[in-house]
Amino acid sequence: MILVAFTWSELAQQVVTGLRNGGIYASLALALVLIYRSTRVINFAQGELATFTTFVAWSLMNHGLGFWAAFPLVLAIAFLGGAAIERVVIRPVENASALTIVIVTLGLALLLNGLMNVIWGGGEKQFRGPFSTRTIQLGGVAISIQDIGVVAVSVAIVVLLGLFFRFTKLGLALRAAALNPASSRLVGVRVGWMLALGWGLAAVLGAVAGMMIAPIVFLDPNMMQTVLLYAFVAAALGGLDSPVGAVVGGLALGLLITLLGRYVGFVGETLKLPAALLVILLLLLVRPAGLFGRLAVRRV
């Protein structure tokens, strides 16, 4: 391999950029895992759902709201929208085969994409993020405030979600409903509502990812399509069943793509994506369940 000129300060910058992208992939991957765990279905509409809520944020900000005023409002709208979609669109096909549900989520993605084109038009829009793109010096390393902010927000959301799952009764019920719906019903958990809650939370994660990436790229109806692809890869790398895996998978993928592109000479900008995917493919050949995917231990 041909190594490219190397300095520590540049490595630090690259790592932060990688983690920034990784944090966004991780949020969306986590959304996929949340829904997969409870329904065994990959939600192909997760990306469009995220973009849609980002457009809602854009509209609110166009009506004079600041980013941080719009932020909780958008999260609430995303939550209700996600839960409503589960009740209205997914519920009727709940007992159908996984393939049927996958097709329904694909249809939902197309529908949302069309709606965005109708409501907001197809062109790219500038989305003013909450963080300045200025760089600051941290121990001789120049790092953009935006990158730090995106990483911080992603981490905060993931930590909050983890606390919710671990320490609240509702979070426990949500996990239980995914693991063993029959037993959950017997202790009084309303499993149907838990699925709606899961979709709501997934939509919230998607909305965060959308609002974090929109200032970096431009906002347009297809904005999340590539990101969704990365999120799939991140989730598969971490193990589709594992929320921790989704986060680690997302961060690892972000780092891998950035560092391969920068430091491995023949890879460069053009080959960084296939190179990263190749590494992950090899890894999955060794560990098909992903890094954190595990089988439940049972003794009888």
Added chain:
Amino acid sequence: MPLLELVDVEASYGPVKALHGVSLAVEEGELAAVLGANGAGKTTTLRAISGVVRRSGSIVFAGKKLPRRPESTARLGIAHVPEGRGTFSELSVWDNLRLGGYTRRSGTKEDARRVFEFFPQLEERRLQQAGTLSGGEQQMLALGRALMQRPRLLLLDEPSLGLAPLVVEEIFGALERMNEQDGTTIVVVEQNARLALRAARRAYVLEVGRVVLGGPSEELRANESVRKSYLG
């Protein structure tokens, strides 16, 4: 008035009818046993009560018609420990117990203390993944989970299945104490008729989806056909 009364309850799995009109009654505070051979409809009877399986006919619980969904019967105070114990194997012992108390607003700590008094082994293993417990401990955990619901009626499906005799003794001892100390009404389905008739005050015998015999345990123990078929 009995706490639980089934009149002409029928239930099917697809085209296969499992219950052909089951009628039985359980008094408040009673420990009742349901006996019968494999496929007689014992498990289905419990499932019909808790609402896991679709049924027709009338089930009255505490003077009211019983709803037909397990989430709802659980909220009315019916705890059902299903066939295979229904353990959340991937979760810790403690989380399994917390789930038992899901519908209760408070008192998780005190209720857990009572469970640990019944089954001290569970306290030592509270952070362990439930799927790694031994069969006997899992049965204790299932009972503990049910106890956390503070049930008025406890439905148990074959608690002795696959367990060593000593463990079975321990489990049934705990059941009798729950029944006597807390006044919890218990309906237990058992293949081991000798054991069930010893613990229960009243028993019913099911054959191909119907109640063919019912009455106080002493009467059934003395009954010729019960002796032949179930007590060997």
